[in-house]
Amino acid sequence: MMREKPLLAVEALATFYGRAQILHGISFTCDAGETLVLLGRNGAGKSTTMKSVIGLVRPASGAIRFAGESIFAAEPHRISRLGLGYVPEERRIFAGLTVAENLDIGRQAPRPGLAPWTTARLYALFPNLAVARNRLAGQMSGGEQQMLAIARTLMGNPRLVLLDEPSEGLSPLIVEQMADAILALKAEGVGIVLAEQNLHFALRLADRAVVIEKGLAVWSGSITALAADEATRQRFLAVGVEA
Amino acid sequence: MPGADQILVALLTGLADAAALFFVASGLTVIFGVTRVVNFAHGSLTMLGAYCGWSLISRLPPTPLGFTLGALATMLVLAVIGAMMEIGLLRRVYRAPELFQLLATFGVVLMAEDIVQALWGVEDLALRRPPWLRAFVLVGGARFPRFDLFVIVLFPLIFLFLWLLFTRTRWGRLVRAATEDRDMVAALGVDQRLLFTSVFALGAALAGLGGVLALPDASANLGMDLTTVTDAFVVVVVGGLGSLSGAALASLLIGFLQAFGIMLVPKATLALVFVVMAVVLVLRPNGLLGRPPGRERASGETQAVVRPAPRALGLLGLGTLILALLAPFFLGPYALAIATEMLIAMLFAASLHFMMGPGGMASFGHAAWFGIGAYASAFAVRLLAAPMPLGLLVAPVAAAVMAALFGSFVVRLSGVYLAMLTLAFAEIAWAIAFQWVNVTGGDNGILGVWPASAFAGPRAFYWLTLLLTTLGTLWLRRILAAPFGYALRGVRDSRRRAEAIGVAVMPLQLTAFTLAGAAAGLAGGLYAYGKGSVFPTYISLGHSVDALLMVLLGGVGTISGPIVGALAYTGLYDVLLSVTGLWRLVLGAAIILLVLVFPEGIAGGVFRLWQRMRPA
Structure with missing residues (x-):
């Protein structure tokens, strides 16, 4: 029997901003129920990779396949409708809408094979949102906005979620909640591509890692291999792992 | 000093003016909010509404029902025209620099002028006014057109309709979300094109309504495109771009300003409105109820460096x-x-x-x-x-x-x-x-x-x-x-x-x-x-x-x-x-x-x- 193709496959992705080339060749795959982390320093190209995949930035060359279809340079709403969710680094919640209204914007039809997300389930996952459901999203704290951004994307019942630095700028307590939520997602069988600078967070959640440096995927392997590979971490991430 | 009757009439006149301004400006502000297009052709849509309305209403029985049917049909025609304009032209230039979208709408202004002139001629077209349109009510000792009372009543009704539309329906929520961050809305799986086309159709229908309702008191004329769009710009900017409540508030402000301005400083009425607009913008750079402009355009869209000529x-x-x-x-x-x-x-x-x-x-x-x-x-x-x-x-x-x-x-x-x-x-x-x-x-x-x-x-x-x-x-x-x-x-x-x-x-x-x-x-x-x-x-x-x-x-x-x-x-x-x-x-x-x-x-x-x- 042939091995089933990965849910998301990105190959030799190259992207420009104007004349400046940002991505020089990024390749990775991610399966359902798997968590892949894109690691790299600030400006390495993690966010641009995600924006290129979801279609917010038009990639110049390469190939992107999702659920058996090419989504290279496709329109964002079509990509999203296929079940690819995106949670941007800046969160981009709709500040003038209430929490409940924000969730409604993300709503899509249930997807076969996945237990559909409802507001009730999401409020259970993020209790803070339940309390604040009628408040304007712009009046919430950074951590709550991050939860809302994730919950809003989940309303679309994605098969795979691109999570851009969900731990950035959050207090340790909220980061813990975020990690729990990501593990819960994983347990549901959702594929997760995580962009991170926070190595601890990544080591805890991810199965595999791709290290990006100056727009190029320079290392890829299992998370245990990365934990063991001091040289790679030193060279590309410049942080050690305390024992 | 003006007497109490005069003040009351001026108040009513101001309200009627405000209503007329609001119908046009509300469409403009909603279109801008979602598409970020400054639609210079919005006045042309109002002009088209007035002419279409004239043609339709003249052929219908001269009753309130006939007028209403004609007005609704005109709004429908304008909605179609607006949708066509969005699909055929603006959709292709959303990614172009803002000034180019402006240029495109200028093109529509020019074309609309000649099309209207070719179809309806250069003469101003006034509606034949049946008795019910000529009727007055007595306000104190002064007479006030009954039709204008109807327009005044329509103002809060349309505002309420739009407000419910934007807060109580999913479509309205999508519009508000897209006004804040349209790329994010797309990334959540919403087809922007449908949203933009429908917003444009709604805005054009409202512009058309403004044109039709101007008919009984004035006439359909070729100059109304630029005068209307100038007024609508003033209202939208004073109220805050993209804000519906702001447009309503600014309509009231400008409407009263015009009505009382004619009474108090008849020689400076034209300048007065713009003086107020300038003052508002100096004090509140984003208009009365406007928010600071949202997310800036993505990087990589900066203009090319101008080098010495080869x-x-x-x-x-x-x-x-x-x-x-x-x-x-x-x-x-x-x-x-x-x-x-x-x-x-x-x-x-x-x-x-x-x-x-x-x-x-x-x-x-x-x-x-x-x-x-x-x-x-x-x-x-x-x-x-x-x-x-x-x-x-x-x-x-x-x-x-x-x-x-x-x-x-x-x-x-x-x-x-x-x-x-x-x-x-x-x-x-x-x-x-x-x-x-x-x-x-x-x-x-x-x-x-x-x-x-x-x-x-x-x-x-x-x-x-x-x-x-x-x-x-x-x-x-x-x-x-x-x-x-x-x-x-x-x-x-x-x-x-x-x-x-x-x-x-x-x-x-x-x-x-x-x-x-x-x-x-x-x-x-x-x-x-x-x-x-x-x-x-x-x-x-x-x-x-x-x-x-x-x-x-x-x-x-x-x-x-x-x-x-x-x-x-x-x-x-x-x-x-x-x-x-x-x-x-x-x-x-x-x-x-x-x-x-x-x-x-x-x-x-x-x-x-x-x-x-x-x-x-």
Whole structure:
């Protein structure tokens, strides 16, 4: 029997901003129920990779396949409708809408094979949102906005979620909640591509890692291999792992 | 002092005016909120609504039911027209720079004028008024049209309808979300195209309603497109772009201002509204209920660096200049007069480009400085009997002084708000020229501004114009190539970063604004002498739009752009005028075609082709 193709496959992705080339060749795959982390320093190209995949930035060359279809340079709403969710680094919640209204914007039809997300389930996952459901999203704290951004994307019942630095700028307590939520997602069988600078967070959640440096995927392997590979971490991430 | 009855009638009149303003402005503000397109053609949609409404209602029974049916049918027709405009034109230019979307809507304005004229003729069309439309109610001792009471009642009803639509339906929530961040809405799986088309259809239907409801009290006429869109802009900007409640509030403010203004200061009504708008924008740069503009455009869309002209272009310019010098020897007086106008247009366009392209400050009222220069020359000649050199010196100086004065308010703003404040100042200047008849001659203008005898002949005046406009244009170009120009472009691309490295942003922009005003003033002075007269139309919105069209046609990103644009626009205008009565239709279509084919303007497009042909 042939091995089933990965849910998301990105190959030799190259992207420009104007004349400046940002991505020089990024390749990775991610399966359902798997968590892949894109690691790299600030400006390495993690966010641009995600924006290129979801279609917010038009990639110049390469190939992107999702659920058996090419989504290279496709329109964002079509990509999203296929079940690819995106949670941007800046969160981009709709500040003038209430929490409940924000969730409604993300709503899509249930997807076969996945237990559909409802507001009730999401409020259970993020209790803070339940309390604040009628408040304007712009009046919430950074951590709550991050939860809302994730919950809003989940309303679309994605098969795979691109999570851009969900731990950035959050207090340790909220980061813990975020990690729990990501593990819960994983347990549901959702594929997760995580962009991170926070190595601890990544080591805890991810199965595999791709290290990006100056727009190029320079290392890829299992998370245990990365934990063991001091040289790679030193060279590309410049942080050690305390024992 | 006005009596209580008068005040009550003024209140009701103000409410009726406010309602009429709101119908049009609400559509404009919703369209802007979602699509970020400043729809200059919104007034044209209102005009179309008035004409369509006239045709439909005239054919229906003259009853309230007939009128209502006609109004609803008109809204439907306009919704279809709006959707077609969005699908056929605007959808293709959402990713283009904002100014190009503006240019596209200008194209629609021009085409709509000729289409309406061709279908309905040049006469104003008033509705036959059956008794129920002529009925009055007595307010105290005064009479007030009953139809206007109906319009007043409709105001809160439409507001409530829109408010429920935007807060209680998923479509409305999507519209509000897209107003904040349309890319994110797309990334959540929402097809923006459907949303944008439906928003445009709704906005157009509301504009159409505004047009129909203007019929009983006024008439359908060809001038209403620009007057309506100017009023609607004022309301939308005062209320805050994209804010529905803001539009309602501003409609009330402007409606009452007009109603009481006529009662209290009848001679300054036109200026009054714009004075209030200027005051609001100075105090609250985002309008009464507006929020600061949301997410800036993604990086990578900064404009290309303007480099010194390549050698070939320099030679071409030199060749053209020599040709221009020799032109009087083989051109007749009529052609020479057109060539003179082209040169003046060139300087006018170059001055606007100076602040708009490298300066990043788009102006909807650049004709103000042109007109102030022209009037300054005219006053110098008529009041002081000044000789021509003095008259020509006064023009740029007066324009520069006024530009510096107004500019100190303008440079506090940016983007569309800045452009709207320039429009406000231009409209104030226009209103003064138009309404202060004792000094400016009003609509009759000032005549007898003839050049000195040495330059009275068309050839001599042409050479003088060639000398001054060329010097003026080169001077602007020289400034752009100096550190001042670099700093100016730096501010345009990133105000904060420029500030952080020590650029004094506001003084810099004010200087640029003043210099642009001076150059436009010189163009105006030359024009006054060339025509021998000045009129308020020199300051009109139409003239400001001419300058915008020239710059945008040529392309904002190149220095030669405005020169090419001015020559192309003036040339096209004169050629078309002599060939066809439908010159606006052809010009509008040409502009739309240009926007779709060359989104970076003529000069920019040619430059791109040239670069592509060159071996890498």
